[in-house]
Amino acid sequence: MLELHNVSKWFGGLPALQDVSFCIDPGRVTALIGPNGAGKSTLINCISGVDRAQTGSILLAKRPVEALPAHEIAALGVARTFQNLKLFARLSVLDNVLTGLTVSAERSFTVSMLRLPALRHQERQLKKNGWRWPAPS
Ligand SMILES: Nc1ncnc2c1ncn2[C@@H]1O[C@H](COP(=O)(O)OP(=O)(O)OP(=O)(O)O)[C@@H](O)[C@H]1O
Numbered sequence: 001m002l003e004l005h006n007v008s009k010w011f012g013g014l015p016a017l018q019d020v021s022f023c024i025d026p027g028r029v030t031a032l033i034g035p036n037g038a039g040k041s042t043l044i045n046c047i048s049g050v051d052r053a054q055t056g057s058i059l060l061a062k063r064p065v066e067a068l069p070a071h072e073i074a075a076l077g078v079a080r081t082f083q084n085l086k087l088f089a090r091l092s093v094l095d096n097v098l099t100g101l102t103v104s105a106e107r108s109f110t111v112s113m114l115r116l117p118a119l120r121h122q123e124r125q126l127k128k129n130g131w132r133w134p135a136p137s
């Protein structure tokens, strides 16, 4: 499902990631553990496109994603949270969660701005069924 090959990242002259390689199989829960400063967040940033590795390759279902922008990686099914949460204080808990699902929404700018029926239908569906990520192709 997810493959990393020799991923490295430096900040200035300091290595944060050095030749990180591993594979994660689908259908399993996998944890990344390590002491403070070990590079966990840096690695998650590189996988999700928030930051760029300087060397190596990252494959999602055999597709190279290391050069894709974060929103395209998210659309392929990579979801993440951040250590410092930024919630919308004026939204409900449910609406905050739904905000994270809008990456999957098939709707246009006009539909969203005018809150046309298609948008409300999709929101009802998300609230009722949740969202299942498509298998990356
Ligand atoms: N933007 C940055 N600029 C410079 N150095 C950075 C930057 N981000 C991370 N580092 C350095 O890279 C190394 C890895 O940091 P990272 O935040 O990835 O570790 P972590 O495993 O997530 O730590 P923690 O458990 O504290 O969250 C550390 O030495 C850190 O100081």
Ligand SMILES: [Mg+2]
Residues within 6 Å of the ligand: 040, 041, 042, 083
């Ligand atoms: Mg961290």
